[in-house]
Amino acid sequence: xxxxxxxxxxxxxxxxxxxxxxxxxxxxxxxxxxxxxxxxxxxxxxxxxxxxxxxxxxxxxxxxxxxxxxxxxxxxxxxxxxxxxxxxxxxxxxxxxxxxxxxxxxxxxxxxxxxxxxxxxxxxxxxxxxxxxxxxxxxxxxxxxxxxxxxxxxxxxxxxxxxxxxxxxxxxxxxxxxxxxxxxxxxxxxxxxxxxxxxxxxxxxxxxxxxxxxxxxxxxxxxxxxxxxxxxxxxxxxxxxxxxxxxxxxxxxxxxxxxxxxxxxxxxxxxxxxxxxxxxxxxxxxxxxxxxxxxxxxxxxxxxxxxxxxxxxxxxxxxxxxxxxxxxxxxxxxxxxxxxxxxxxxxxxxxxxxxxxxxxxxxxxxxxxxxxxxxxxxxxxxxxxxxxxxxxxxxxxxxxxxxxxxxxxxxxxxxxxxxxxxxxxxxxxxxxxxxxxxxxxxxxxxxxxxxxxxxxxxxxxxxxxxxxxxxxxxxxxxxxxxxxxxxxxxxxxxxxxxxxx
Amino acid sequence: xxxxxxxxxxxxxxxxxxxxxxxxxxxxxxxxxxxxxxxxxxxxxxxxxxxxxxxxxxxxxxxxxxxxxxxxxxxxxxxxxxxxxxxxxxxxxxxxxxxxxxxxxxxxxxxxxxxxxxxxxxxxxxxxxxxxxxxxxxxxxxxxxxxxxxxxxxxxxxxxxxxxxxxxxxxxxxxxxxxxxxxxxxxxxxxxxxxxxxxxxxxxxxxxxxxxxxxxxxxxxxxxxxxxxxxxxxxxxxxxxxxxxxxxxxxxxxxxxxxxxxxxxxxxxxxxxxxxxxxxxxxxxxxxxxxxxxxxxxxxxxxx
Numbered sequence: 001x002x003x004x005x006x007x008x009x010x011x012x013x014x015x016x017x018x019x020x021x022x023x024x025x026x027x028x029x030x031x032x033x034x035x036x037x038x039x040x041x042x043x044x045x046x047x048x049x050x051x052x053x054x055x056x057x058x059x060x061x062x063x064x065x066x067x068x069x070x071x072x073x074x075x076x077x078x079x080x081x082x083x084x085x086x087x088x089x090x091x092x093x094x095x096x097x098x099x100x101x102x103x104x105x106x107x108x109x110x111x112x113x114x115x116x117x118x119x120x121x122x123x124x125x126x127x128x129x130x131x132x133x134x135x136x137x138x139x140x141x142x143x144x145x146x147x148x149x150x151x152x153x154x155x156x157x158x159x160x161x162x163x164x165x166x167x168x169x170x171x172x173x174x175x176x177x178x179x180x181x182x183x184x185x186x187x188x189x190x191x192x193x194x195x196x197x198x199x200x201x202x203x204x205x206x207x208x209x210x211x212x213x214x215x216x217x218x219x220x221x222x223x224x225x226x227x228x229x230x231x232x233x234x235x236x237x238x239x240x241x242x243x244x245x246x247x248x249x250x251x252x253x254x255x256x257x258x259x260x261x262x263x264x265x266x267x268x269x270x271x272x273x274x275x276x277x278x279x280x281x282x283x284x285x286x287x288x289x290x291x292x293x294x295x296x297x298x299x300x301x302x303x304x305x306x307x308x309x310x311x312x313x314x315x316x317x318x319x320x321x322x323x324x325x326x327x328x329x330x331x332x333x334x335x336x337x338x339x340x341x342x343x344x345x346x347x348x349x350x351x352x353x354x355x356x357x358x359x360x361x362x363x364x365x366x367x368x369x370x371x372x373x374x375x376x377x378x379x380x381x382x383x384x385x386x387x388x389x390x391x392x393x394x395x396x397x398x399x400x401x402x403x404x405x406x407x408x409x410x411x412x413x414x415x416x417x418x419x420x421x422x423x424x425x426x427x428x429x430x431x432x433x434x435x436x437x438x439x440x441x442x443x444x445x446x447x448x449x450x451x452x453x454x455x456x457x458x459x460x461x462x463x464x465x466x467x468x469x470x471x472x473x474x475x476x477x478x479x480x481x482x483x484x485x486x487x488x489x490x491x492x493x494x495x496x497x498x499x500x501x
Numbered sequence: 502x503x504x505x506x507x508x509x510x511x512x513x514x515x516x517x518x519x520x521x522x523x524x525x526x527x528x529x530x531x532x533x534x535x536x537x538x539x540x541x542x543x544x545x546x547x548x549x550x551x552x553x554x555x556x557x558x559x560x561x562x563x564x565x566x567x568x569x570x571x572x573x574x575x576x577x578x579x580x581x582x583x584x585x586x587x588x589x590x591x592x593x594x595x596x597x598x599x600x601x602x603x604x605x606x607x608x609x610x611x612x613x614x615x616x617x618x619x620x621x622x623x624x625x626x627x628x629x630x631x632x633x634x635x636x637x638x639x640x641x642x643x644x645x646x647x648x649x650x651x652x653x654x655x656x657x658x659x660x661x662x663x664x665x666x667x668x669x670x671x672x673x674x675x676x677x678x679x680x681x682x683x684x685x686x687x688x689x690x691x692x693x694x695x696x697x698x699x700x701x702x703x704x705x706x707x708x709x710x711x712x713x714x715x716x717x718x719x720x721x722x723x724x725x726x727x728x729x730x731x732x733x734x735x736x737x738x739x740x741x742x743x744x745x746x747x748x749x750x751x752x753x754x755x756x757x758x759x760x761x762x763x764x765x766x767x768x769x770x771x772x773x774x775x776x777x778x779x780x781x782x783x784x785x786x787x788x789x790x791x792x793x794x795x796x797x798x799x800x801x802x803x804x805x
Contacts, residue, residue, distance in 0.1 A: 051689070070691055070693070071688070071689055071690070071691040072690075072691025072692070073691075074691075075690075075691050076691075081689070083689060086686075087683070087685065087686035087689040087690065088683065088686060089678070089679050089682045089683050089686060090682065090683070091678075091682055092675075092678065092679070092682070096675060099675075100675055100676070100679055100686075100687070100690055101676070101679075101687065101690030101691050101692050102690075103672045103675065105672050108671075109671055109672045109673060110670050110671050110672070111670055111671065111672055111675060113670070
């Protein structure tokens, strides 16, 4: 299918998310759409898929101008989309998920599951995809869920397949398998659009690459006619920040020691997990999302109790202490979810900046808050951490994702605690903010603080960590020294129990 | 007490109490599964009870009465959909409004149409008679329970397996479950969840309407103000306890209906009415506590 987008503009209220973009997608081609978060990639594809409507511009499929009133129209015209956040029903089986909204029906509107099963067997055989149709989707791994999403698209006989950040949740090996499937689609003459911000993947698989920045199309060309540097410059709109160099530094005393900790979760508990964290080092915890990292963090910070085992923080055992006591004793926490755990969105920047501080005397007089001191402190954080916001009294919800995250990072790091637990600290923020946050974490390390970096972004873990622990299936499957880590080794540990180092 | 429980006439009275609760709960289950938090079942029931009397009185047929009750329930379902689904009103607020509306409207219409207050009974109201099931009525004990009930009881019984199969295998059933589980995914698939939820609300209204008809033109042949008397709320509890699954719902409704029936019985034995009236709610409380205790224990077992 040949798709042309002509002069597309999309507005959300006063914000122009996509600004006059024209783009062509050819059949039998893998088209990479790259750009920072918020560059308008997903919005453009949501428009193509009928989920948002353009303020201006036209969509032309195989020479015919089309206008959808719902995704149903787009699906009927041969478009399929694998969303970044999977669109699945957890309590339904794989089969039910695949037929939902495209059900083959027999008498009285009852679903003909047998017919669906026959067609899926044929599709699975043709594309070499295996998945158990009777399993409940909620029990599948992330990669298996993605397979279900791809089967959904194939079942609807899509000629154009859009994948939004499909590799964000995969191990390197699973990614290879996905790319094989996509090449298979290309050979079958389908058009494929892959939204990504990983340049390695673009260079590996794309035939054509389009770069978006701030809602505009910066460039669109065949991969052969451009270079990695050119694409990177297009994404950030200038030169890339240079690679970070690590100052050699001997780690100091153990400040956080975890011994045989187990934490409850649905099904089997996480653990036992044991490791030490020393002053002046960054220890990364890598792993595919959902392998026990979030439970471990909740156990460490005191959000959930340990079932067994111990935690010692600066020489004192803290496993029975609550969150506030652990924070007071020398722990800061940058949570993964800034919207719900990191910030109170309805409260002001100043109130958020002062939340959870132990130096109360500086900000209170008796039971009353000292607004002046709070505002001064918030202004200092805004300046030091280069947060773009109207001012300290603006609501936290008015900031962009990157600035919200910088506020959380600033609040936690200014507490100057011995231990910092950072959980996916750059999730969903733009390249500029990522670089800044990485720099701040590194600066903390260099000044002798200990940082536990839990991240599902393998590149981030490799770039920052002195040592890398890999979690798989609720346990630590191995340890790799930061200097000698390569993606494949860590990737292998991310998929097997390995042997504990 | 044991004599009482084994008394066939007591057992035979249970279905009369089970039917309205079961029908309302089945309707509520559809809403629950579709992701509509509908706690207006009480209002739906009451409106149905009134409309059944109205239909039966003016037509002389209980079937027209039942039809009128279904339409009245669906009308309230439409009101719910308008304010909750289309205008985005909070479902609890909308539910409370509908419950109050049904109580006020039936009282007002009672006066406006029949010119009475409190209750309306008239020989012109034709009720559902008992349906005798040939072979089954000869089975000792069980036969006396299953045979000789109103047509609505058999409809309610039939609805349980039907709804089970409907939710598991029907296209609309699949979409109703999807609307309740992950509406955004349903929308991305090209089906508007609110449209599915509207259908669930209308079906819920019809089922509750039938439940109301059982109250006013099968159990008795009259309408009394507020005659639903909390049965809609018990149905809400049944729905929430079972998360809208038809078979567990059936057994819970059976239990609540039996206790409801028992409370009338022991009243005849001279127990204070204030106490017997509490029995269905006490039973609800006990089931709530027992279930949460059991679930907590199972959750602890999982982590071990």
